[in-house]
Amino acid sequence: MPNRMEEILAHKRSEVGDLIKKGLPTHRVHDLPPLRDFKAAVSRPGRIRLIAEIKFASPSAGVIREKMDPCAIGRVYEEAGAAALSLLTDSRFFGGSLKELPGLKRAVSLPILRKDFIIDAIQVRESFLYGADAILLIARILSREQLSELLALSKDLGLAPLTEVHDPHDLEKAVNCGAEIIGINNRNLDTFEVHLQTTIDLAPRVPEKCIIVSESGISHPGDMRWLKKSGIRAVLVGTSIMKSGDMAGKIKELVFAGGREEGEEE
Numbered sequence: 001m002p003n004r005m006e007e008i009l010a011h012k013r014s015e016v017g018d019l020i021k022k023g024l025p026t027h028r029v030h031d032l033p034p035l036r037d038f039k040a041a042v043s044r045p046g047r048i049r050l051i052a053e054i055k056f057a058s059p060s061a062g063v064i065r066e067k068m069d070p071c072a073i074g075r076v077y078e079e080a081g082a083a084a085l086s087l088l089t090d091s092r093f094f095g096g097s098l099k100e101l102p103g104l105k106r107a108v109s110l111p112i113l114r115k116d117f118i119i120d121a122i123q124v125r126e127s128f129l130y131g132a133d134a135i136l137l138i139a140r141i142l143s144r145e146q147l148s149e150l151l152a153l154s155k156d157l158g159l160a161p162l163t164e165v166h167d168p169h170d171l172e173k174a175v176n177c178g179a180e181i182i183g184i185n186n187r188n189l190d191t192f193e194v195h196l197q198t199t200i201d202l203a204p205r206v207p208e209k210c211i212i213v214s215e216s217g218i219s220h221p222g223d224m225r226w227l228k229k230s231g232i233r234a235v236l237v238g239t240s241i242m243k244s245g246d247m248a249g250k251i252k253e254l255v256f257a258g259g260r261e262e263g264e265e266e
Helices: 003-022 070-080 099-107 120-129 142-156 169-177 199-203 221-228 239-243 247-257
Strands: 049-054 084-088 111-115 134-138 160-165 180-183 211-215 235-238
Touching: 003 120, 049 070, 070 084, 070 099, 070 247, 084 099, 084 160, 099 111, 120 134, 120 142, 134 142, 134 247, 142 160, 142 169, 160 169, 169 180, 169 199, 180 199, 180 239, 199 211, 199 221, 221 235, 235 239, 239 247
Parallel strands: 049 084, 049 235, 084 111, 111 134, 134 160, 160 180, 180 211, 211 235
Antiparallel strands: none
16 A cells, blocks of 8 residues: 555544544434435436535545635535435635535535545444444455445445445445445545546456446546446546636536436336
8 A cells, every 4th residue: 555545544544543532422413404315316227327526625636616605505416416425524724614514404405425534433323423324445455254244234324335446356246235326436545647548447256236336537518428337326526626717517517417318217
């Protein structure tokens, strides 16, 4: 694993240690809406559903957009046609904050994915308490035992786990551990290079019962049309939307490109 990923995980282990010492609240954050169905939102047949991500920075891109109110962004995303939202909650490397999640949940009616480096059960419970409807689990950074445990706990809490894979080994681990929503990350976590071909190559290996989400590197309508031919149910897009001078327009462009072709039945 590269130095950058080791750095991220080392910091995350330190954060988890602090969280374990501090402990979690005994109840969900006050006045949170009930859980929303992330799985249903991203699995409508015949079209690619858009999971629009709120992300202000990343290790590979640096600052993507100056910090602004995530609630305002979330409302723009929803009105423009996104099917679900993703919120980066890692603060050190991605400029996010878990404290922004409850407000975002109240501001929109879409399901929200908490995207972070989740390595311990306490983070799964924390996600539920702060209003997440779904969480990201990265197969590469978890053992089979850890992944199985976190998948089971997520389902027990009513959260939808999106299990991220990048290669056949990751995919085998995810499927054998019971993952139902498979996120194919086009970004190589070792080199941070992005190739949409990763989704095209891995998609045929995913069991039909699973929902496939393509992640990273999607920025143009042509990307959506190309991915649609591979049976992709949803895409997760962050950087190209956040960098756009017209975030609503970018979302509408991608949603339209991922829609039904003429003559297709609903």
